Amino acid sequence: MPCCDRLFSSAEDCARLWRQLGCDYNIVQVSQGPLRGRLRVDHQDGILLVSMQADQALLVEGTRHPRWLPFTIEHTGNYSEHRHFGESLAPNALAGFNTKMKETLMRTSPGGNRIAAALVDRRRIDTWVELMGASEIANRMEHNNTAILPPMVHRKLRQLMVLPAWQGADVPQPFQADFLEAQLIESLSPETSALLQPVQKNHHTDLVQELVRFSFRSSMTPISLSSVCQALFTTKTTLTVSCREMFGYGPMALMRRIRLQQVHEALSNPDLQQRLGCYTVQQTAEHFGFASRNHFASAYRDLFAETPRTTLLASR
Template identity: 80%
Template sequence: MLLAKLCQIVFCLKLTLQKAPSPALLPCCDRLFNSAEECAHLWRRLGWDYNVVQASEGPLHGRLRVDHQNGILLVSMQANQALLIEGTRHPRWLSFTIEHTDNYSDHRHFGEALAPNALSGFNIKMKESLLKTSAGGNRIGAVLVDRSRIDVWSELMGAAEIFDRMERNNTAILSPAAHRKLRQLMVLPPWQGMDVPHPFQADLLEAQLIESLSSKNSTLLRPVVKTHHSDLVQELVRYSFRSSTTPISLSSVCQTLFTTKTTLTVSCREMFGCGPIALMRRIRLQQVRDVLANPDLRQQLGCHTVQQVAVHFGFVSRNHFASAYRELFGEAPRTTLLASH
């Protein structure tokens, strides 16, 4: 009964929002990616300013799909390796996120472990994202709701309690049944080629989200408290991407970030599982891979050989570079280069 009533309210909400002209909507997107940099490029094309870091070793294979319907975006990102995603949330869309595979043992959100049956990311006031997924295969699903819809939820539904929860919290622990219903409505269609549209039940999905956030179906955890450690990891990731061609020095990094070696090392290991120098090298390695796989980037940089690209990103020792590259990506750098021709 409650869900049927919510579906009627969502239908009224859709009619209300259709009275005003809508800005341009994102197209359907269904793409495969084989590197963290490719994943980041896809997110940026869709309007999200994300940095992505491969956090576990081995060849990376992933897929990012986005469908749009009735002011709702249904997003799915899957990967066989752990990824660290850092950046700024899109100002237009509010995200409701779940893990579909139950592989959340190493998931971290601003350094906090992910709990079973969690629905996350819906805090109205947060502007940043910091998420690390688990290795071994994972799929993050997200329903992105236009903020203009959220603003009128309480007006049409009298849902002041839900709106208040979304202002104060960022994670809800759902009942197993409510979590299962959401997962069923967010099924990822089989790969059929790039950008093939697939319909989904947007109205029912929105109604299920509203019902899931009610006190009947969820218990709210404390809001995400951005700690000094999570802030440092964010700053380190951003600094690493900005300064990927300068010499690596832990002392200079600490000086730039106004912190100590101990604090930075502990913060990085908590979130990422390795020290800051290892994280910075990993980011440089994936940038090397991006250039080796892209002839246009090599032309822009004037770097046409493996050695030239490696030196550009600060790798002086050919043997150490080749070994680290092979360990992270599961192939030799020359293999990546030859495959791009």
């Protein structure tokens, strides 16, 4: 796999880049304002080194690539609203490495964040056990998903997973794959990991995942909260509490935000406009279920800090 280093300006752009890596993710822009981000991937010796940075909070939900096991860290120390399956992320954490998990549910903090992930080929994990006698580490990875590391160990990982300066799209830069792999193994050893935490999935996080997936599937038709609850076999109170815990706002606001994202994607993409048969702001808004022109325009400006017409004109 060649180097990939791309800028993105929307959650839909970011999701498209992840799908090129084989990760079937839905991504939602959680906080309001212009989104500027970058996703970089380098490949060396059976390890993908992935860095994602963004100046808005993002929710990443979906199915992991079955081949790669992620080991993730937060570079900036901006943990204020970072959540993994609804649980707060602790400082000096190495997360995501549970070998039984097939899904991702992660929310980053607003105001600028950078996540680095070493995606290790699962066959190399098997090699750890066979050649190194690392059966205890394998057992830890099977039953846990987060390790709280000593600050010095976490700092070493950050240095090995550094994001190089932007040089233009797809400029490769080698990284120390052998040292990174050795540091990951050391980080999970009984002598290093001060605290291990299991996967903290619960009914609320399951509901959030279902709601996000339902929202993307149903994005072209406005739907009542009662109908959403009926489709997800839950109550209004449970769904609202679950959604507010993750996003800070309710399920209807989340669904509206996802529809606005898709309007933004269409207005930014002439090819998509042609496929949808929507060439004006009004046509596009109506296609995604916005009946009130004024309410739509106001919500769009609040989320993206520009008018729908400005987005459309910039695409031409």
